[in-house]
Amino acid sequence: MALLLYRLGKFSYRHRWLVISLWLAVLVAVGGSAAAFHGTMSNNFQIPGTETQQMADKLKEELPSASGGSAGIVFEANDARFSQAGKDAVSAALTKLSRLPDVQGTVDPFATQAQLDQAAADVTAGEQKAAAGKTQLDKAAAELAAGKAQLEAAEQQMAAAGLPPEAIDSQLGQQKAALAAGQEKLDAGTKELEAGNDKLALGKRQLDASRGMRFVSEDGKAAIAQVQFKTSINGLKPEVRQQVQDIAKEVSSAGVTALPSKEISEDVSEIFGIAEIIGIAVAALVLILMLGTLVAAGLPLLMALLGVAAGVGGTFALSGVVDMSSISPMLALMLGLAVGIDYCLFIVNRHRSQLLAGMDGEESVALATGTSGNAVLFAGLTVIIALAALVVPGLPFLAVMGLSAAATVAVAVVVALTLTPAVLSLVGRKLISKRAWAKAEKHNADPDHETADRAKDEHRSSHGWGGLVTKHPVMATLAGVLLLGIVALPASQLRLALPDGGSEPVDSQAFKAYDVTSRSFGEGATGPIVVVGDLPGGLSEAEAQAKRLDVADVLRSTENVTAAIPVALSEDRRTAVFQVIPKEGPASASTVEVVSELRAEKAAIEESTGVSIGLTGQTAGNIDVSTKLGDALPPYLGIVVGLSLILLLLVFRSVVVPLLATGGFLLSLAAAFGAVVAVYQWGWLGTMFGVDNPGAVLSFLPIILIGVLFGLAMDYQVFIASGMREAFMHGESARHAVRSGFSHAAAVVTAAAIIMVSVFSGFIFSHLNMVRPLGFAMAFGVLVDAFVVRMTIVPAVMYLLGDKAWWLPRWLDRILPDVDVEGARLRKPSTTAAGASAPEPAEVRAGQ
Secondary structure, eight states: OHHHHHHHHHHHHHTHHHHHHHHHHHHHHHHHHHHHHOOOOBOOOOOTTSHHHHHHHHHHHHOGGGTSOEEEEEEEESSSSOOHHHHHHHHHHHHHHHTSTTEEEEEOHHHHHHHHHHHHHHHHHHHHHHHHHHHHHHHHHHHHHHHHHHHHHHHHHHHHTTOOHHHHHHHHHHHHHHHHHHHHHHHHHHHHHHHHHHHHHHHHHHHHHHTTOOSBOTTSSEEEEEEEESSOGGGOOHHHHHHHHHHHGGGGGGTEEEEEOHHHHOOOSOOOOHHHHHHHHHHHHHHHHHHOSHHHHHHHHHHHHHHHHHHHHHHHHHTTTSOOBTHHHHHHHHHHHHHHHHHHHHHHHHHHHHHHTTOOHHHHHHHHHHHHHHHHHHHHHHHHHHHHGGGTTOOHHHHHHHHHHHHHHHHHHHIIIIIHHHHHHHHGGGGSOHHHHHHHHHHHHSTTHHHHHHHHHHHHHHSHHHHHHHHSHHHHHHHHHHHHHHHHGGGGGOOEEOOOGGGSOTTSHHHHHHHHHHHHHOGGGGSOEEEEEEOOTTOOHHHHHHHHHHHHHHHHTSTTEEEEEEEEEOTTSOEEEEEEEESSOTTSHHHHHHHHHHHHTHHHHHHHHSOEEEEEHHHHHHHHHHHHHHHHHHHHHHHHHHHHHHHHHHHHOOSHHHHHHHHHHHHHHHHHHHHHIIIIISOTTHHHHTOSSOOSEETTHHHHHHHHHHHHHHHHHHHHHHHHHHHHHTTOOHHHHHHHHHHHHHHHHHHHHHHHHHHHHHGGGOSSGGGHHHHHHHHHHHHHIIIIIIIIIHHHHHHHHGGGGGOOOHHHHHHSOOOOTTOTTOBOOOSSOOOTTOOOOOBOOOOO
16 A cells, blocks of 8 residues: 555656646536535434434325424513514514415414413303302292292192192192293203303413413513424525514514524534634644744645535535535534545655655655555544434435545545645745755755754653653553543533523523523413324314313423423324423423423323324424434444454554554543533633533534544554554564654644644634534544544553554454555665656655
């Protein structure tokens, strides 16, 4: 592989304009495709086959009017209460919204609340009327009973006086007829009262079902309107979202503030912000300090940006045909920038060192591609494997994320191995400053410079951080493990959920809408649960209504449920929709428990009411996604670790080194989880990181972090350990090889880690709130993995193990192919000008 890459580097150097032209053609093609075919980004995290999706499909088929997405708009009066002008402005805005092509309809909060209030008044009036009617009937019944008693007494007296029955009937007939008419009237009144009582009972049940549900707050200062869309919320185009917000805000002239909910105000059309640019600027500063010239520092940045343009551009081009979440291009962007800079840096730094040592430019580029490029290739493969394995859990949105990021990393690797050598041929000597050239030429002119270089390398390997760690390997190992173990402790309390409006920045519309809704209507109103009921066939309207209320009663009896309201019924009266309002917000632990309990009660509800139910809606769907992602973590971790262990076994031809690399990764991962929980779930240092409302951790953060961090951790393992193996293979003792290999790799790995941390840190303050914890987790994970694990624990443990670190069973050694990651098959023919026709080298020292 090293020889193949050597040839590739030489080809790119000699045919620079061909290579550059091909890449320009690729960029133009990708850019044109992205512009022509890109679709709408969304945050649709539904999983086909789940109950949530099945119920959504059922509604789409049987009750289309209730199948589209719905979102709330909170209206808040600037004064103590809504004025009539304010109410009229809100109603007018909602009427205007209902006429939009993408809107199915709207719910006017004032009209709806008036109906609820009137219903309560009607029930109260009905109870009073029923009580008065019963009093009248009781009085009439008493009078009738008294009349009957008097009639019976008169009959007895007449019979005792000896009057014949005909005479008695003749005298009392009129009274009997009056009593019969009174009885008939009493029976009719009783029947009417019973019917009224039945209607009153139904009204009371309906009122009880809606109790706890308000559309206008009790203090009259806030109102919440519902907007029903014809498509899912995630399918709304940015211009539609903006149009809805603009219309809603027209109420401001009437002294009312409109606050659209997160579902409406969320804009995922932009993927790059100021914070990300700052992160890249820090990376550029590190490159300038390390490489010494703007040309050398700008080259890795340029290569990374070109790779990202091709990778992310391709992702956008496919967004028109693939349902893609907004975080997919963001993840590709983060990784593409980070690894693109690092991979190019390794090759440029190697080339720069060789030029300063007096090597010819073409030979140096080819050799750097064959050695450092070989390490780049295998490091990139570990990242690609880890990301592509996100397909395995079977979650479509996660598969798209993983594949788009893996493709962008693959592009970064190809750019580093082909375009970088071509551009280096154009840059030539400008890569190095004149001062550095003069110093190098003076040094190389010294006949004893090779001896001096070896002495310098020896001193450097036994001093500095590598020397300190290997002088005290036990202490370094214990300190590193203890530090990461302490940081990892909060990870045991990790709780997963998808973000709601409460996790948004406090100055955002989404948070303000969430806050006003929570204060005025209860937290549960921010994330209602949708329940779909399958009613028995052949029910009359009254029977269907009774069944719906029976189900609502059971739903409302569930712990931590505030209200359960029947909201829709299909024309055939077979499908009913209920809205369940939990006590707390959609991402809270109690709401997760409510969803669990409602699903556990399905059999009991069907047995008692004959109605089968299923849950759907954003809240239930988010909980389903979080659960599925949690269940997918162990198998995914096993797959990634297993595949990468095989790759590392090929690279290092050692059993111990891959196991040590994987163990170190697990420590870094646990520490990253612990830090995320402490900051984003518990709120530690929340002010520093912009965490205003700590809560559950982003549900797909763990599985993405596993893939990304494992790949990047193996990057540094390859770059550091390959130098150690190279020194060991060239005859150094195992312990000395640890020191010398570390000293050759430490500077460039340190710079690469700082660059990657800088790029990821820029996303901690991203304009997309969902990306922030992901940026923090990756930045912190890379920080501790690079500096605590790869540059402290790994060299310390390998120094302790000595020759045992490179142990490999003979049978395994025979069957494993030799991939030559350290470039042992290359031999440097000369340190002077090699010329275009120089023979291909066979072996060379390939230190990092």
